[in-house]
Amino acid sequence: MRPIVAALLFLCSASALAQAGNEVRQLERGNGPEPSTLDAHRCQEVACGNVLRDLYEGLVTEDAAGRLIPGMAERWEVSADGRTWTFHLRDGLRWSNGAPLDAAQVVASFRRAFSPQTAAPFAELFDALQNAQAVQAGQLPPASLGVAAPDPRRVVFTLSRSAALPALLTLPIAFPVYLPAVQRFGAQHTRPGRLVGNGAYSLLAWTPQANLSVQKNPHFHAAADVSIARVRYQVTEDASAELQRFAAGDLHITETVPPQPLQALRERFGGRLRIAPYLGAFWLGLNLTRPPFKDAPALREALSLAVDRDKLTRHVTGLGEQPAYGLVPTGIPGYAGAQTTWARASQAQREARAKALYRAAGYSEGKPLVLELRYNTSTPHRRMALAVASMWRDVLGVQVRLRNEEWKVFVQNRKQRTITQVFRGGWVGDVVDARNFIAAFGSDGPLNWTGYDDAGFRERLARADAAKTEAARNAWLHAAEQTLLNDHMAIPLYFYTSKHLVGPELEGFEANPLDRHASRWLRWRH
Missing domain, CATH: 3.10.105.10 (Dipeptide-binding Protein; Domain 3)
Structure with missing residues (x-):
């Protein structure tokens, strides 16, 4: 029995070492231009959306293939007329600083998103939400927005017409923002050490016009399933330079691929070149x-x-x-x-x-x-x-x-x-x-x-x-x-x-119609 026990111990040790390697290896991602903001309610482009989907999670989120799955909400239902949606929160949700996160905070965040002072650019996508347009125009107070928390575990939305609300709730404007940090730091609440999120990662560092780093959030409800512990988003406005950085091994994923003959790219990069409908x-x-x-x-x-x-x-x-x-x-x-x-x-x-x-x-x-x-x-x-x-x-x-x-x-x-x-x-x-x-x-x-x-x-x-x-x-x-x-x-x-270049050492990168690839679904190939 001793050789078998020794072999088992060796395998367990190897597994532990592999897990430890996963925990310290940093994923390098190209991200296009410098994010214009990390204020989730003010984001209006892909560059900030990519990062925010690591830092936050909405009531509904998406899996690696782009399918809608539960986020903060473990389940939801809609009324027969399609105008009342009820979302039931998971038990024990927490912010990245460890503070509890409940339905009342989700509602308060929505009111902040639709207030005239926030001027959220994507608010108009929620025109079906009761009183949303009037609130954003300053004609009604934020409290009249069609979202309420009847108890700490339920968020209820009232619409003026039927709409595909779960899909909209995956957008950054629907992410919960930690209002104590907003009240204390104002626009600077998005800086490292101040930004409090609820997603799979938390903000570690941000060097303007260079890169932005995030690290695994231990308070995330699915932290045990997040494989890669640290991610660095690189500013890569020059697509040709981004390709060269990938070829040199400095990037694991590119944000795009520069215009070049497709056959030549396929001959050079093979299966690392990922092109899909979008x-x-x-x-x-x-x-x-x-x-x-x-x-x-x-x-x-x-x-x-x-x-x-x-x-x-x-x-x-x-x-x-x-x-x-x-x-x-x-x-x-x-x-x-x-x-x-x-x-x-x-x-x-x-x-x-x-x-x-x-x-x-x-x-x-x-x-x-x-x-x-x-x-x-x-x-x-x-x-x-x-x-x-x-x-x-x-x-x-x-x-x-x-x-x-x-x-x-x-x-x-x-x-x-x-x-x-x-x-x-x-x-x-x-x-x-x-x-x-x-x-x-x-x-x-x-x-x-x-x-x-x-x-x-x-x-x-x-x-x-x-x-x-x-x-x-x-x-x-x-x-x-x-x-x-x-x-x-x-x-x-x-x-x-x-169109992306994806390193062979990565698994979990799946093509999807909206081209969203949250880091929580990626893992190192063993």
């Missing part, structure tokens, strides 16, 4: 509140017609992206996307019409349109801007000045609609819903970067919200999207694919 649309936004695009749909259409999308996706992006003639990407169950009226025309036909519209708008070789095309720092965005500017010049004679801005500056300028003319736009899905890609254009909120304002569009969106069946809802959403395209309020270019 619910994201890339378009160029036009500032409709100022000249030259205000009240100029023909000019807007001319610029859209002049872009050769097939050439862009073949030679500029080249990683499986699909040319876009609409704003809602393919892959949403039950929804057939709208398209521009000339989607099936040849490129030569499009360019002929573009030239006629350009001349009719009062521009010519002797009097060219002069534009600024603004984009945030990124190798793919720079290549795209150069290609589009070249097409506009060659087809129409437009003179384009490119403006490259650091992410936070770009976001601010785009939101203010003061100095922008043409800008890098697009939308990455927050939920698997066509409405998510067009709803921002129905109000004058912070996500309507173009300033689009049309009563007919708002009516169609309202009809979709009031629809009694999914088929009717999708039909009205299609009509609303078609209205946007007929007005040429933006220039759709392509639908995304998700």
Whole structure:
């Protein structure tokens, strides 16, 4: 028996050593630009969302494949009319500082998210929540928001119409923020040593424009299942440099892959290259509140017609992206996307019409349109801007000045609609819903970067919200999207694919439609 006992002891020791190795090895992730904020209620981009999904957890969360699973709530139910949702919290929930977390704190956090002072950019996605719009506009007090805590373990939401609430509750705006830290430190509550979350990780360090580190949160309800103890998010605005860092072994996961011939990438990286369908649309936004695009749909259409999308996706992006003639990407169950009226025309036909519209708008070789095309720092965005500017010049004679801005500056300028003319736009899905890609254009909120304002569009969106069946809802959403395209309020270019390089030492990285990959699901390969 002694050799067997010795072998068992050896195996146990080896397992313990492997576990210890997992606990000290740091995961290095590329994350694109510097996160604009770690205030969950103010986050509006992928870079902060990636980190916040490690630091926080909502009532509902997602597994590695993107499926909805219980988060803070262990279960939930909805009333027959779809307007009252009740979420039952897990027992013993705690913040990352060890303090208890109950339903009343969840409600207080929601009220903070929707207050006018917070100005949460994604609040408009919750327009079905009772009184949400009036609260955010300052017309009603936060206490009138349709969320309540009848006891410490239940959170109840009241909606003004039926909506897929669980999916919305996975968004950062729905994460609980630790209000004592907000009250004590204000905007500085997001700094290391001050940020208190409730997720699988807690904030360890943040070096601006360099990296951000998180460590395993021992108070997380599923801490025993979190394999990787430390994660460092690297700022990687230059996709080509990010690829080289991965090749050198400095990164385990990249945020993206730079435009390169796909076959060459596959030959170089093999199974480490992960490309999958993704619910994201890339378009160029036009500032409709100022000249030259205000009240100029023909000019807007001319610029859209002049872009050769097939050439862009073949030679500029080249990683499986699909040319876009609409704003809602393919892959949403039950929804057939709208398209521009000339989607099936040849490129030569499009360019002929573009030239006629350009001349009719009062521009010519002797009097060219002069534009600024603004984009945030990124190798793919720079290549795209150069290609589009070249097409506009060659087809129409437009003179384009490119403006490259650091992410936070770009976001601010785009939101203010003061100095922008043409800008890098697009939308990455927050939920698997066509409405998510067009709803921002129905109000004058912070996500309507173009300033689009049309009563007919708002009516169609309202009809979709009031629809009694999914088929009717999708039909009205299609009509609303078609209205946007007929007005040429933006220039759709392509639908995304998700593209990452993932090291062979990692397991648990699964493709999913929203391209979300929380670190809690990753583990080192043994």
